[in-house]
Every structure is written in structure tokens, then in C-alpha cells.
Amino acid sequence: LPLPLVSRLLPVLLLLLPVGAFFYAAERKSQRELLLPGLTSAGHHQIEGQCERCHTRFGGVKEDACTDCHAAALAAQNDTHAPDKFQDPGRAEMLVHSDARSCLSCHREHRPEARQRGSVSVASTFCFPCHAEIGQQRPDHRTLAPGSCADSGCHNYHDNRALYRDLLLRERDVPALRPTAGDGGPRLPLSSAVPLSGPALSAQQADLTDGVEALAATPAWARSSHAAGGVNCRSCHLPARSGSAAAPAPSSWQVAPATCGTCHPVEHQGFAASKHGMRIAAGLPPMQPRLARLPMKVTAHDATLDCNACHRAHDFDRQEAAVQACEGCHDDRHTRAYRSSPHFALMQGEWTGKGEPGSGVSCASCHLPRRTHQREGQRLVLAVHNQNDNLRPVDRMARDVCMHCHGLGYSLESLADRELVERNFIGSPAAGIRTSMTFVKEEKR
């Protein structure tokens, strides 16, 4: 080529090279983390390589990207600021401050500054333009800082199920430790027995006996609740069920969470929405502790988080799943302090038979709380397997869990005391913590 032509084309080629490299990397669908414009939020970092989950082909954000995953939870929370409330033309003026019809107005992704604030990327004073007259309506709010509305124990933008006035008034005089009902019933709800699939089965009735793995697992299976409930080997080990009588290939012995979900749909739904299961739900390889942002034990870094990570394959042990399974991976101060806490002392009491059923508090009691669900016309108490569900905002846990044993005021103060949370509730909340209950208690009766 003539030299003048080369010199003309060179800048164009140099310009196209990075653009081409970008699109090549995007199409490869691997190591896309290199393309991220900034730190992904704590809620999304596990799926940050799956750009197309939220983005259009050319980088915009899909209209339903947020609601595809979060709509059901927001509806269950009775969202105080649901977007459709702001479709009212009479509220158009409010939208000048912040377009409350769009999640993206407050939750901008890939913003490192939002990392410590639950992925909220607007200033903490954002409530004020629409609620500027609060001082006139509530004189006791006049001295509060404009950015303190969403402090723990006060108001939440979406979920205020534990913070409304009638509940606060009702709980005003309830002491730190709630008096028992005196009926001998459990303080914390106990899980229901899952309905049986059929008559109990013995080891001789196992329908998969070909191979060393099958023979080794049969005694444990025969002692399990699965055998007692009529669930045979092939119900879970799908390749054998769908095809030949021969044992599945070694890699197929692993049971996918979706298989467990055929009989445990509520648990599977929660797992798929959780930090533990969201990668599988997104079609990615299972979560591994080494990918987590929270401190995890080095020895657990390469574990894979499917159902069997907490529930052993055949020797199901709820006690192990409720405490030891969590401790096996998590290595933060809150977890390490648990065995010194009054909650663990109560749990030990229940395990050793000194305490009543439902009197102990395990990791699962708070993070996988029991709730009542309707399943095929039956009312069942089942563990919520989305351990994030009551964590943000943290006072959601007050109503979900703490209030079974404690007054709402004490619960809100405890959850607002970050140091007390770190100590796993060893001790009492620090003096001077103000919550919604403080204002209710200060009112004239």
C-alpha cells in the first residue's frame, strides 16, 4: 500500500481496535468482569458477568430488568412507594425531584458509592423534597436531620410492615423479653411435616441397587425421612428414573436443586432468590464461597452451594443445617460470636431437651425464618430459604423473627445497634438509640 494511504488508515484502525475488542469480549461471555464500568452492588455481583440479564444489546437497561426478579417481593412487602402510585397525574410535580416510577432513579448499578447503602445511589436526603412539611405535621421531627429518615428503626422507602403507628402503639409497653402466652406453646414457629408421597419404604424396596454408590447410600436412605415418606431413589436420581435400570453415571448422582423443588417448591423458590441459589437460578454454575464478598473460611472456598451444601444427601439433619452448615463457610464476627451468645445457650437447651421445642435460636431461626405458606390447599409452616429476605432493611427481621420473643421497641433498638449485631446480640442495645418507638413513647398519653 502507498505510504500516504497507510498513514491515513492507521488512526481509523487504532480507533476500531478497542471497539472490536470490546464487542469480542462481550460476545465471548467469559471474563466479562473486565468490561464492568464500576463495582457491581452486593445484590448483583454474583451475576455481574451476565450482562444481558439487565442490559439491552447496546448497553441500555431493560425496562423489566428490576421487576423480573424483585416484583413479587415488593408486592409482598406492601410497597409504600409502589411505582403505580406515581402514575397519578396529580403527582407529576413530585416526579421533578425524583422519578419514583423507575427503580433506576434511586438504584444506579455499578456505583461504588452505593455499596454501603443497600444499593441506593441517591443522597440520603432524597425523602425531603416530597416530605418537606413533616416538621409542621409532626413537631417532634423538626430537629431531625433531613438525611436521617431512613435510619434503622425509623422509615423505609419500600417496606414499613414493622414500623406503622398502630403496631408501635400496641407494642409500646411490651418489655424487652415478651411475656410468654402461658399456653406452653413454642415461642418460635416449628416447621410442619411435609406431606408424605406414599407408604414407608424399606432398604429392600430401593429401586436403584446397581453400582457401588447405590449400595453405599441405601442404608442411610432407608433411615431417612424420604424413605419414611415413600420417596424412592429414582424420584431424585433422574437419569435412572427416565431411562435404563442401570445406575447413573457418577456425575449424575448429584441432584439438582430443581429436582428437590418438585416436592419442596416453597423452599426451592426461596433458595433460587437467595444469595446461595441466585447463580443457579440465573443459569450459572453454583455459588462458591470464594466468590463471596463476605468473609468466608478458606477451607470452604471451593464448596458448591446447592441443596446438599447444607442438607446432606441422605442423612438429613435439621440441627446441622441450622447451625453447623452456616458455620462451615461464614467467617465473620457475627457468626463467630454466635456460640457465646444467649441465643445459642437457648438452642443448646432445646437440643439437650432442657428447653421447650421452639425455645432455641439458631442461625436459621433468624435467617431462614419459619412462615406459614399455603401449599396445595394445606397450611404449612416452612423455612424461608431466601436468607436475604429479612435482612434489608434490617428492621424487617423485627416483625418476622425478633417479636416472637422480644418487644418491638427492644427489637428495633437492637437491630439499629450495629455493634450489638456484630457481637451477635451479646449484651443490650447502647443507650440513646432512637427509633420510631422512641417517638411513640415520648408522646403524651
Place this chain on the structure above:
Amino acid sequence: MTQTHRMRRPGRLLAAAAVLLAPACQRGASSGPASGGAAPPEQAVADAVYTVLSADREAYTQEVVHRLQNEEKVLKAGEHWKEEKLLPLPAQMFRLGADRVRKKNTGLSYALLSLWPINKQNAPRTPAEKTGLEAVSLTAAARWQGEETLGGARYFTAVYPDKAISAACVTCHNGHGESPRTDFKEGDVMGGIVIRVAAR
């Protein structure tokens, strides 16, 4: 920042319903700025919608809430009906419907507002809402109507009185700690139903 509400013109079905129902509405009872001359077609739509809304609201208040809570005393209604497993209050029932209608983006929307709201977010915001509510609440007008431009879109806006139709309405509002007015009597106008139709 200019906001635009994505709303379409009312559909043909809605217009047809308006024509059928319009004779039953309060034609000629308007007191707002649009009372002179030929009535705009949006007025017939608003009147028809008001007829349906007020009938549903009255039926729910009297046949469900008042009957079950005050007469038969078998169920209670309350503000936190989801959390407490109660019946929604009549105003909440009304707003549940309003939320669903807004989601459909038909060009029609409605709201229940008051000069004396328990929840301050239900106070009038726009000049038309304020004028309309004052007209139906303070001067006993049967309807106020006007046009307004909100978020870059034009609307025909009508405001109708919302009266205390049962003792339950009066008892609840007069006894609520957050209520700015506590001397309501049965038959008093407690607020207004604001109906907006996207203008042609």
C-alpha cells in the same frame, strides 16, 4: 426535568359506556369553569365513571364494612389490613381500584383526596385539585370541572363530593389520632373524588 405520563386516549368502549351512562349522571350540576356552553365529551366519561365509582364505594362501605364490622361484628376493617388480616378500609378499597386502573394506561385516572386527609399524601396538590375540593367541600357544589396540564399532558379534571354515608366513616375519621378534623357528621362532605381524562 419534564415528566410525561404515558397514557392513551380513552378507548371506544369507555366512550360508549359514557354515552350509555351519561343520562344517569349529574348533567347540569357543574359549578366549575367549564359549566358554560356545550359539555366536552370528557365530561360524559367522567360523569359515567363517577356513577360507577360512587355506587361501588357506597356498596362496599355499607354492605361489607358497616355490615360485618359494625352490625354483625364478625370482621374488622383496618388501615394495615394485610399485616393484621383485616378488611381494607373503604378508602383503601377505592385506591386499590385506582392503582389498577392507572396501571392499564387508558388515559383515565382517579383519586380520593380531602382537605382534611388522615394521610397527608392524600391532600390536594395541583391548583385544580385544590379549587375543585374547595368547591365540592365548602360550597356544596355537586361537581367541579376544569382543564389542567400536568407533566406536559393535558387533562380534563372533574371533582365530585365524597360524603360520609355511614356512621363508620364518621366514627373512624373523628376518632383517628392523625385526623385534622374531628367534627364530621353523617352526610357531610369529607373529601372529593378527582377524575382525570386525557384531553383530546
